[in-house]
Amino acid sequence: MHSKNTVKYICEKYPSNNCYYYKQEIITHDCWDNLDSLAWSAPRPITKETFMKQKQAGFKTEIKYINKSPAKIYQLQLKEVAQKTK
Numbered sequence: 053m054h055s056k057n058t059v060k061y062i063c064e065k066y067p068s069n070n071c072y073y074y075k076q077e078i079i080t081h082d083c084w085d086n087l088d089s090l091a092w093s094a095p096r097p098i099t100k101e102t103f104m105k106q107k108q109a110g111f112k113t114e115i116k117y118i119n120k121s122p123a124k125i126y127q128l129q130l131k132e133v134a135q136k137t138k
Contacts, residue, residue, distance in 0.1 A: 060111070062074040065115060077092070
């Protein structure tokens with residue numbers, strides 16, 4: 053179990069109004085006494101309810117606003133698709 057100092061909860065908000073929630077924990081690659089071996093773990097998905105519950109409990113929370121442009125969609129010519137399937 054992690055303490056309030058070794059865990060953080062992240063909300064990523066996108067222009068499409070989608071929100072994604074994650075949890076990160078401080079981990080060690082050697083031992084806890086070696087501060088150079090400490091790092092944040094990979095973000096693990098959580099629910100909105102968990103994020104809100106932990107925010108109310110006083111855990112560290114971050115809200116990140118992601119402003120990536122939408123993906124470009126390329127339309128292939130029908131001939132190209134037919135040739136690729138042969």
